Amino acid sequence: MITRNIKFNQPVKPLPPKPSRYGPDPEYIKTRGCDLENIVSVNVRELFPDIPENIYPSEKGIKAVRDATVAALEKVDMSMIKPGDSVNVLGSHHGFTILGGEPYAEMLKTIKDVIMEKTGTENIRLRVGVGLRFRESDEYIKRFGLDEYFNKRAIGVAPIDEGIPIETEIGTLYGIKRCYDADWIVHAHNSDVREIHFHRHVDRAVKPFGMSYARIETRSTYHQNLGPRGANFVARAIFNSEFVQKKWTFATFLKPTPAGIASVDADNDLFALDERLSIDNFRYYGKILTLLSHIDECIAVLDFQAPIPYVFSAGMIFANFSAASIDVFDLDYPLPGYTWYTEAFYGEGDRPLIPDIPPVNPAIKAMVINYAWGGYPSVFWAKMIPTIVVGEWQAEVFRRDPQNVEFMKHAVVADDLPTAIEFAMKIADTDKIIIFDGAPGAINVSESLAEELVEKAPDVDREVEQKLLPKWCRQRGIKLEGYAGAEAH
Amino acid sequence: MRVVNMYAEVDPEKCTGCRVCEKVCPTISIKVVGEKKEKLAVVDLNTCVGCGACVERCQFEAVVLKTLDESRIISVNPHSVDEEKVSELCIKARLHPEQIICYCTGTRAEEVAAAILMGASSPEEISRMTGVRTGCKVECIQPILRLLKAAGIEPKPIEGGWQWYGITPTIWDIPEDVIKKYSARGFYFEEDRALFKKLLDTVKAGGE
Ligand code: SF4
Ligand code: SF4
Numbered sequence: 001m002i003t004r005n006i007k008f009n010q011p012v013k014p015l016p017p018k019p020s021r022y023g024p025d026p027e028y029i030k031t032r033g034c035d036l037e038n039i040v041s042v043n044v045r046e047l048f049p050d051i052p053e054n055i056y057p058s059e060k061g062i063k064a065v066r067d068a069t070v071a072a073l074e075k076v077d078m079s080m081i082k083p084g085d086s087v088n089v090l091g092s093h094h095g096f097t098i099l100g101g102e103p104y105a106e107m108l109k110t111i112k113d114v115i116m117e118k119t120g121t122e123n124i125r126l127r128v129g130v131g132l133r134f135r136e137s138d139e140y141i142k143r144f145g146l147d148e149y150f151n152k153r154a155i156g157v158a159p160i161d162e163g164i165p166i167e168t169e170i171g172t173l174y175g176i177k178r179c180y181d182a183d184w185i186v187h188a189h190n191s192d193v194r195e196i197h198f199h200r201h202v203d204r205a206v207k208p209f210g211m212s213y214a215r216i217e218t219r220s221t222y223h224q225n226l227g228p229r230g231a232n233f234v235a236r237a238i239f240n241s242e243f244v245q246k247k248w249t250f251a252t253f254l255k256p257t258p259a260g261i262a263s264v265d266a267d268n269d270l271f272a273l274d275e276r277l278s279i280d281n282f283r284y285y286g287k288i289l290t291l292l293s294h295i296d297e298c299i300a301v302l303d304f305q306a307p308i309p310y311v312f313s314a315g316m317i318f319a320n321f322s323a324a325s326i327d328v329f330d331l332d333y334p335l336p337g338y339t340w341y342t343e344a345f346y347g348e349g350d351r352p353l354i355p356d357i358p359p360v361n362p363a364i365k366a367m368v369i370n371y372a373w374g375g376y377p378s379v380f381w382a383k384m385i386p387t388i389v390v391g392e393w394q395a396e397v398f399r400r401d402p403q404n405v406e407f408m409k410h411a412v413v414a415d416d417l418p419t420a421i422e423f424a425m426k427i428a429d430t431d432k433i434i435i436f437d438g439a440p441g442a443i444n445v446s447e448s449l450a451e452e453l454v455e456k457a458p459d460v461d462r463e464v465e466q467k468l469l470p471k472w473c474r475q476r477g478i479k480l481e482g483y484a485g486a487e488a489h
Numbered sequence: 490m491r492v493v494n495m496y497a498e499v500d501p502e503k504c505t506g507c508r509v510c511e512k513v514c515p516t517i518s519i520k521v522v523g524e525k526k527e528k529l530a531v532v533d534l535n536t537c538v539g540c541g542a543c544v545e546r547c548q549f550e551a552v553v554l555k556t557l558d559e560s561r562i563i564s565v566n567p568h569s570v571d572e573e574k575v576s577e578l579c580i581k582a583r584l585h586p587e588q589i590i591c592y593c594t595g596t597r598a599e600e601v602a603a604a605i606l607m608g609a610s611s612p613e614e615i616s617r618m619t620g621v622r623t624g625c626k627v628e629c630i631q632p633i634l635r636l637l638k639a640a641g642i643e644p645k646p647i648e649g650g651w652q653w654y655g656i657t658p659t660i661w662d663i664p665e666d667v668i669k670k671y672s673a674r675g676f677y678f679e680e681d682r683a684l685f686k687k688l689l690d691t692v693k694a695g696g697e
Contacts, residue, residue: 132625134545159627160513160542162651169667171658202675217657220631224590225659227681233663233671331677334684340592340628345688347587348597354688377592377624400554402540403593403624405492476675 008040011444014437015100018143018305022133022373028393029371031417033301033435034444041442042450044258044314047457048287054260056103057440065103065261069110069252072266073118076250083120086182087249091128092212093156095190095254096140097306099440103261104190105144107254111188112150126154127179129212132403133307133375134158163215166244168237174215175238180247187251187270191277192315193285197323197339198223199232200331201281202476205253205274209244210235228334228341239270253277257284258315259441275478282472283464286329288314290468291453291460293324293361297430298449299421300385301368303437307376308369309338311436314443318436322381325358329468331475337361343380350383360384365428368420369394369411374401382410386427388420389413490564491594491620495539495554499530503551506530510543510552512651515616515623519543519552538563538616540623563620567599570606576692578602581639582632583661585688590632593624601636610637611644612653631657660685 011034017026033039045051055064081087089111095104112124126146128137137156141147146154157176164177179185189208199207208214210222210232218238222231238244251273252266257280267273292314302318304311309319320328323336335342337358347353360381367385374397381387389395389411398407414420425431433446445453473480497519506528510519518537521530530543530551544552567575567586579586579598586599596619604618612633616622622629634656637644646654660682668678 132627134542158546160546160651162512163654165654170663172655173657174654200675215654216627216630217654220628221657221659223628224631225635225657226663227660227678227685229675229677230660230663230681233676233678236671331675334677334680343592344589345585346589347585353585353587353691354684356684356687379595380592400495400556402495402554405494405593405624406595477673 008447008450009043009442010041011039012041012439012442014303014439017371020139020305020373021135022307022375023305024371024391024393024397028391031370033303033370033417033437034439036417036421036433038447039433039435039444040447040450041439041444042453043442044288045441047291047453048284048461051257051259051284052262054441055263056099056261062102062106065106065254065264066110068264069107070114072252072264073111073114076266077268078115078118078249080249081115081119081121081184084123085119085121085184086123086125087115087121087184087186088179088182089124089126089186089188090179090208090213091126091188092208093128093130093137093140094192094194096144097310097312098190098192098254098256099261101140101144104254105140105146107252107264108146108188109149111186111252115186124150124153125182126150128154128156129176129179129208130156130158131376133373134160136375159214159216159219163217166238166241168241170233170237173221173234173238174217175213176215179213180243183247184249185244185247186249189251190254190256191265191281192256193281193320194317196289196320196328197336200229201278201329201472202229202331203232203236203274204281205251205270205277206235206239207232208235209238214238223340228339229331255280256315258288276483278476278478279473279480279483282329282469285315286468286472287460287464289316289320289324289328290464291457292316292321293327294456294460295363295432295434295449295452297363297365297428298432298434299366299368299424299428299430300364301370301421301433301435302372303370303435305371305373307373308378308381309376311372312438313434313436322361322364322385325361327468329472333358338380365430366424368417368424370417370420374398374404377403379404379407379410382407387411388424390417390420391415490562490596490600491538491623492560492562493538493620494557494560495541496534496537496557497532497539497543497552498555499532500551500553501529503549504528504530505549505551507549509546509548512649513542513546515540515542515613515626515652517613517647536617538620538623540626542626563618565600565604565607565619567597567603570603574606575599575602578605578636578639580689580692582635583659583685583689584632584635585692588688591621591624591629594620596621596629598632598636601633605636605640605642610642612637613647635659
């Protein structure tokens with residue numbers, strides 16, 4: 001039964017493939033998931049009408065992001081920065097994966113301009129951290145002309161670069177030296193929920209201090225030493241350290257929703273900013289992920305310029321969808337269906353070592369990889385989900401990737417996407433398809449799945465508003481009462 | 490266990506001898522030789538595992554990964570040493586022997602423990618023997634250092650290198666006041682400790 005009068009739209013075209021050392025040559029990516037028969041799109045705002053309006057994409061173009069950044073920075077105190085002082089604007093590669101990267105690049109450029117104007121200093125550098133693809137940020141810096149914009153002072157930094165010890169309330173952790181080689185630091189990030197399976201949305205805004213700006217010792221502490229719900233504490237410990245606080249100025253965040261960019265927020269108080277973005281994320285991303293977790297069965301088609309876990313659909317990354325056999329926002333569950341602690345707890349023969357391990361989202365009956373990068377350890381998914389890789393060019397990406405040497409041992413290769421889908425339908429015994437192609441503002445799905453999403457959305461909306469959102473806030477000590485809403489910031 | 494199917498190759502025309510590759514190689518397989526203008530990075534193909542760290546950090550694009558004609562496997566069989574000792578070492582490091590500690594290679598704690606029992610005394614030696622820490626090069630340094638510490642070994646970082654700096658705290662080291670202070674902010678340390686304990690309790694042999 002369709003409970004709302006939604007006419008399914010034509011599929012939304014994703015952005016064209018981008019050349020990268022981590023992915024296949026874009027030349028090979030001829031057919032996209034959205035070109036398949038019976039694929040339609042569902043606008044996320046039609047599913048959840050309370051998602052705030054976009055500032056981008058909108059008719060104002062990229063200028064809207066500049067204007068929103070300038071407006072957000074008006075309320076920020078920069079008086080600690082004196083003319084001639086050095087300032088490191090700290091960024092992360094994640095921001096560039098949102099809507100093609102232009103909004104994040106524009107925010108970074110605007111931050112530089114406003115700091116110059118307000119403080120008189122010209123010694124402003126850009127340091128952009130990475131995940132596990134150490135040159136990814138260099139690619140973005142080049143693509144968006146950030147090196148020129150920052151007067152040849154923009155660099156990508158990696159967790160194996162020279163480190164610096166940081167004394168924290170739990171002991172010594174380590175940062176990347178070049179992130180901190182200035183008098184002051186500015187934290188320039190985005191509020192996209194991204195890796196909830198890792199940070200569990202506890203101190204989301206603080207995470208880069210334990211990740212993009214951190215050395216391997218710290219990142220290993222996060223993923224191996226502290227546990228599935230306490231992991232992100234390394235970020236708080238580093239952020240609260242005397243070393244970081246002496247250099248701290250303010251944070252500026254691009255605030256996306258599953259539909260686009262809603263606003264830019266800035267604050268000298270990072271924890272206040274975190275509370276605001278947490279409530280917004282629980283409300284908007286929380287609804288989308290809860291809805292996706294209610295899908296009964298599907299074939300997931302991966303079709304985006306990112307490694308397997310980071311391909312997007314309606315702003316949610318595939319890793320979260322694969323983890324969604326439980327409610328990943330709910331801290332009563334120790335382990336999501338996917339996180340590294342979960343992966344660690346599968347013993348020989350992939351036997352769960354303890355009964356508490358939830359499976360990878362059992363709704364994903366098959367995974368078709370039409371277009372994805374290497375550069376993230378992904379063998380786990382190929383072992384847990386029947387996997388079909390489209391084209392030798394894509395298989396070669398995995399074979400040549402030190403993080404995925406054995407990936408193709410657990411996957412088969414199809415010559416083209418339609419053949420891969422035909423095979424996937426046979427093994428999955430379903431015609432429901434969801435495409436992770438980063439299509440802006442919409443989910444590209446098969447008509448059968450579109451109907452299911454539309455039917456289930458109103459109940460999910462109620463469930464999140466009435467039950468889950470208050471619970472998620474309560475678990476993190478976040479006050480929901482009196483919050484003015486996303487547009488107020 | 491690590492399948493080695495690639496190796497690093499240096500382009501002498503592009504190499505400036507800056508030594509960054511030396512500082513990041515997890516198996517100490519690339520070294521700059523020669524003086525002044527003659528400086529050149531040279532790869533030891535016997536120990537290079539094709540991890541790509543040098544490739545990714547060389548700012549002069551002087552190193553590339555090439556496919557080996559024949560791939561090889563590096564591994565330590567945990568069942569080839571005293572299994573009880575392997576188990577004891579893992580438990581002392583508060584790791585389940587079968588727990589995966591390297592997500593790229595699928596290496597389990599028991600393999601690293603076995604390498605240590607066979608004489609490995611540094612992360613570099615362990616990487617050469619097992620291939621651990623040669624995929625992403627990021628996430629698995631701490632369990633390696635924990636297992637070495639449990640064996641009574643405190644390795645020294647390589648002088649001037651950036652391979653690793655030191656061991657860091659675990660959930661068991663977090664002061665009680667810190668746990669109390671943040672438990673209402675969503676950091677469920679007590680509950681996660683219980684989860685780890687449950688995992689370790691499933692190991693029959695060994696124990697602290
Ligand atoms: S990092 Fe590159 S340029 Fe520097 S020594 Fe190594 S190969 Fe040569
Ligand atoms: S960094 Fe990796 S690829 Fe380069 S020489 Fe060392 S082991 Fe080989």
